[in-house]
Amino acid sequence: MRELQVSRVGSVDWATGEAPRLSSRAAARVQPIAVATCDFDHLLVSGAMRTATPFVIGHECVAKVIEVGDDVRHITVGQLVIVSFQISCGSCDMCRRGRTTSCERVPWLSCYGLGTLGGSWGGVVADELLVPYADAMLVPLPTGVSVVDAAAVSCNITDAYRCVVPPGTTLTGARVFIASGAFRNIALYATVIARSLGAHVDFYDPDSRVRARAESLGARSLETPAEVEPSTYGITVDASMDPKLLTVALNATAPAGTCTASTMYTEEATPLPLLNMFKRALTFRTGQPDARNDMVPVLKLMSEGRLDLSAVIDEVLPWDDAPSAFRRGHGKHICVRPEYI
Numbered sequence: 001m002r003e004l005q006v007s008r009v010g011s012v013d014w015a016t017g018e019a020p021r022l023s024s025r026a027a028a029r030v031q032p033i034a035v036a037t038c039d040f041d042h043l044l045v046s047g048a049m050r051t052a053t054p055f056v057i058g059h060e061c062v063a064k065v066i067e068v069g070d071d072v073r074h075i076t077v078g079q080l081v082i083v084s085f086q087i088s089c090g091s092c093d094m095c096r097r098g099r100t101t102s103c104e105r106v107p108w109l110s111c112y113g114l115g116t117l118g119g120s121w122g123g124v125v126a127d128e129l130l131v132p133y134a135d136a137m138l139v140p141l142p143t144g145v146s147v148v149d150a151a152a153v154s155c156n157i158t159d160a161y162r163c164v165v166p167p168g169t170t171l172t173g174a175r176v177f178i179a180s181g182a183f184r185n186i187a188l189y190a191t192v193i194a195r196s197l198g199a200h201v202d203f204y205d206p207d208s209r210v211r212a213r214a215e216s217l218g219a220r221s222l223e224t225p226a227e228v229e230p231s232t233y234g235i236t237v238d239a240s241m242d243p244k245l246l247t248v249a250l251n252a253t254a255p256a257g258t259c260t261a262s263t264m265y266t267e268e269a270t271p272l273p274l275l276n277m278f279k280r281a282l283t284f285r286t287g288q289p290d291a292r293n294d295m296v297p298v299l300k301l302m303s304e305g306r307l308d309l310s311a312v313i314d315e316v317l318p319w320d321d322a323p324s325a326f327r328r329g330h331g332k333h334i335c336v337r338p339e340y341i
């Protein structure tokens with residue numbers, strides 16, 4: 001079968017791989033039909049985040065189910081589904097608690113599209129994909145939600161959602177600060193979600209073009225970090241991968257507020273303003289999102305027409321143009337099989 005492979009830093013092209021077979025009675029095979037580029041894909045292709053090459057890339061997709069194991073109960077052949085980018089069993093204690101990023105049956109960071117870094121589960125830009133836990137990892141595409149709009153639900157959109165909707169909070173009238181940078185797709189999706197749910201958003205990115213984009217999505221653009229008001233925002237987001245901007249976001253968080261870092265800091269230690277955090281008794285959240293758990297409320301908002309995220313998408317491309325899409329770097333690019341455009 002054909003699959004999209006990163007052979008070395010900066011080199012992305014089609015390659016031939018072995019078609020998957022069902023690994024268990026709980027598994028399914030799917031055909032990806034719409035895939036999205038993620039911020040992390042840019043880091044992998046550019047070499048900013050290292051993993052062994054070659055590897056098959058892509059972890060955000062909508063797919064068509066083509067085969068299910070005998071124990072699969074809730075997913076049927078022919079369904080269009082969103083495939084969670086994380087591998088999770090759905091039945092261990094962590095999964096039952098909704099903490100799918102911490103599934104006890106697979107190693108940490110088990111994901112599609114990250115090569116050995118994510119456990120070599122394959123990538124979604126391929127003719128076929130194995131889903132080891134079909135009932136746990138697949139969610140039917142709701143009626144009225146397009147495959148293009150849903151392509152990033154499995155990762156970027158759910159990550160953005162958890163960043164601006166901490167447990168027990170309401171966004172109506174809330175003040176939100178977003179520090180953007182390495183994970184700009186998540187920052188822009190978070191802007192749209194927060195604004196759609198009634199929040200005021202202040203936004204900073206070192207790139208003026210990204211700030212202008214956020215402003216067009218309803219945010220107030222800040223030209224320098226010095227404009228960020230300290231101890232003001234009940235919800236703050238770090239999508240920068242910059243320790244200095246992480247500190248800005250933490251110091252901007254209001255007393256008893258929540259700061260969520262969507263980015264991964266790869267050093268053994270990253271400086272934090274712990275005294276200021278202690279004084280304000282704030283909550284700091286890090287780690288991957290619990291994607292499978294958060295896909296449900298996100299899809300509900302989309303199916304109800306309360307969340308239109310199409311303005312974040314930079315372009316929609318034919319499936320065969322996936323190599324160029326994944327070489328493009330920053331931005332949200334969706335590749336769709338022709339019969340689903």
